[in-house]
Amino acid sequence: GESVGLHLPTLSVQEGDNSIINCAYSNSASDYFIWYKQESGKGPQFIIDIRSNMDKRQGQRVTVLLNKTVKHLSLQIAATQPGDSAVYFCAEGAGYQKVTFGIGTKLQVIP
């Protein structure tokens, strides 16, 4: 989830288990949501997106769920692997050039 502190919230998951990363968004007018993965020393990498007219979208081993009622977004990663260790953050888009990024959650996969 989100954090107002300097340290990212951390989720530790056993290899092979499923991971669920949560994000609360702030703008009721946001109509497009994106999950990014950022590995250490790298730039953010697009994982999956969802538009506000959908509740769920699936990709390869990932699923994004959107609950507009409570302004909540989640990313589910199936069968988590060591290569999934990274910081994951959500972004919300509201308008042609406006996107707001969350702080991120650090996912640690325990072998």
Place this chain on the structure above:
Amino acid sequence: NAGVTQTPKFQVLKTGQSMTLQCAQDMNHNSMYWYRQDPGMGLRLIYYSASEGTTDKGEVPNGYNVSRLNKREFSLRLESAAPSQTSVYFCASSKQGVNNQPQHFGDGTRLSIL
């Protein structure tokens, strides 16, 4: 398949020095962006260019200038660097705006101002 390329990867400056961060994309995208990433904060938009020939301020433009040199290249300039500008800078591009399409990011420039 390079995507978004940023140079340099690392830079140390003294307060008051100037420098230009370079960014180029090979995806024929119309829109390009400059962000900074600081601990405990989400990416913050400095400037963006919706299309070749246009630039606009983002959330934190003070102390920066940009140039959209052509469709491929978008540079960020610090005229007189300050310690508060120590950060990781990311360039991104998208086909057309950010509504309903993701941005593609470079691997960043790590900038320290002493």
